[in-house]
Amino acid sequence: MWSNAQDSALQERARAVIPNGMWGHQSVALMPESTPQFFTRAQGTRLWDADGNEYLDFMCAYGPNLLGYQQPEVQAAILRQMELGDTMTGPGPVAVELAEALTGMITHADWAIFCKSGAEATSMALVTARAHRGRRKILLAKGAYHGAHPWNTPRPAGTLPEDRAHLIYFDYNDLDSFADAVKQAGDDFAGVFASPFRHDTFTDQTLPDAEYAAGVRRICDEHDALLIVDEVRAGFRLSRDLSWAEIGVDPDLSCWGKVLGNGQPISCLLGNDKARKAAGSIFVTGSFWFSAVPMAAALETLRLIRETDYLERIREIGTMFRQRLVQQAAEYGFGLRHTGPVTMPMVLFEDDPDYRFGYRFSDTAMRHGAWLSPYHNMFINAAMTPGDIERALEITAIAFDDIRRNRASVQPSAKIAALLPR
Ligand SMILES: Cc1ncc(COP(=O)(O)O)c(C=O)c1O
Numbered sequence: 001m002w003s004n005a006q007d008s009a010l011q012e013r014a015r016a017v018i019p020n021g022m023w024g025h026q027s028v029a030l031m032p033e034s035t036p037q038f039f040t041r042a043q044g045t046r047l048w049d050a051d052g053n054e055y056l057d058f059m060c061a062y063g064p065n066l067l068g069y070q071q072p073e074v075q076a077a078i079l080r081q082m083e084l085g086d087t088m089t090g091p092g093p094v095a096v097e098l099a100e101a102l103t104g105m106i107t108h109a110d111w112a113i114f115c116k117s118g119a120e121a122t123s124m125a126l127v128t129a130r131a132h133r134g135r136r137k138i139l140l141a142k143g144a145y146h147g148a149h150p151w152n153t154p155r156p157a158g159t160l161p162e163d164r165a166h167l168i169y170f171d172y173n174d175l176d177s178f179a180d181a182v183k184q185a186g187d188d189f190a191g192v193f194a195s196p197f198r199h200d201t202f203t204d205q206t207l208p209d210a211e212y213a214a215g216v217r218r219i220c221d222e223h224d225a226l227l228i229v230d231e232v233r234a235g236f237r238l239s240r241d242l243s244w245a246e247i248g249v250d251p252d253l254s255c256w257g258k259v260l261g262n263g264q265p266i267s268c269l270l271g272n273d274k275a276r277k278a279a280g281s282i283f284v285t286g287s288f289w290f291s292a293v294p295m296a297a298a299l300e301t302l303r304l305i306r307e308t309d310y311l312e313r314i315r316e317i318g319t320m321f322r323q324r325l326v327q328q329a330a331e332y333g334f335g336l337r338h339t340g341p342v343t344m345p346m347v348l349f350e351d352d353p354d355y356r357f358g359y360r361f362s363d364t365a366m367r368h369g370a371w372l373s374p375y376h377n378m379f380i381n382a383a384m385t386p387g388d389i390e391r392a393l394e395i396t397a398i399a400f401d402d403i404r405r406n407r408a409s410v411q412p413s414a415k416i417a418a419l420l421p422r
Pocket of ligand 1: 119122
């Protein structure tokens with residue numbers, strides 16, 4: 001019988017020693033009320049919480065788990081490097097090998113700088129774009145998340161209007177809106193973050209039009225401004241190259257994180273020769289940016305990305321999940337919008353403006369062993385098998401049936417209602 005008694009006790013202790021009990025998107029504040037906060041173990045496709053409940057995990061650590069938790073070859077590379085040294089007075093040879101591997105795989109990239117988080121990579125991109133021609137204005141798609149640094153945090157407490165003073169927003173996938181923003185920037189246009197696709201929370205996902213992507217590239221070239229693609233969330237789930245390589249558009253800079261070390265803390269900024277001088281002029285570092293273990297994990301992850309059929313498998317599994325879940329929803333009398341790339345599914349109920357069905361659905365699924373999100377895109381990993389999807393569908397059948405039977409009495413969560421975007 002599912003229980004969250006241990007987790008509740010931990011949450012109570014956490015509230016005494018951690019503000020709000022947990023920070024950032026690792027907090028389960030936006031999840032259904034009883035969602036566990038703490039995990040003790042992860043293996044392959046599975047997670048175990050502090051009460052010992054096992055979950056088939058569709059969040060994949062919010063992305064990093066690409067090949068399966070504790071993937072054996074990556075794990076072996078981690079252990080080998082740990083024996084030799086991790087954080088040392090400078091980087092290991094693995095830093096060069098990793099930069100060579102990435103520049104060999106990512107068409108637009110001629111160089112790499114490694115860091116620890118996606119936000120560090122995006123902030124480095126912002127500074128590099130400004131350093132390129134000494135200009136200030138950075139263009140961003142409205143609502144796009146690029147990390148929790150002051151210029152982009154979704155909760156601006158403690159930040160200043162000045163932190164965003166030189167940011168200009170445009171509508172994603174809308175070339176006219178982008179051109180207007182460029183006009184506003186005038187001769188101070190430094191660069192643009194053009195997200196690989198629109199993957200905002202609580203909303204359907206939008207893939208980029210090739211025309212939009214090509215238009216952004218052309219306008220950046222006309223102004224000698226840098227085009228940045230923030231691949232932190234989508235990296236290697238859409239392509240073995242940068243996702244926009246699939247639509248024939250190369251950026252000047254790209255930001256990577258999450259999957260890079262299959263869960264080890266490593267991220268990077270990649271760039272082309274045009275941006276090399278600017279990247280060499282900025283001062284960026286961190287005490288752990290040289291750590292060799294995450295780099296060794298990343299080198300092995302990249303080898304597996306190049307040499308295995310992981311991408312074809314996650315596409316196949318993601319397609320199966322999408323088709324069967326939408327069909328199952330219809331069988332239970334629900335419309336389901338399943339948007340975004342199949343490897344990063346976003347699942348929202350039709351006619352569910354306050355998300356009450358989505359939240360009830362995820363809550364029931366969680367209590368029966370499938371970890372789904374009612375508001376955030378999910379992730380498919382390469383350890384998932386058709387058998388795992390069958391298991392997930394057994395669980396989602398219970399969740400659909402529960403809502404069908406209790407349709408009239410399902411209530412929106414008061415906590416969530418207060419937090420929802422208006
Ligand atoms: C598109 C995108 N950019 C940047 C970030 C920030 O990455 P991190 O949480 O590693 O700082 C995220 C994190 O979710 C992201 O989705």
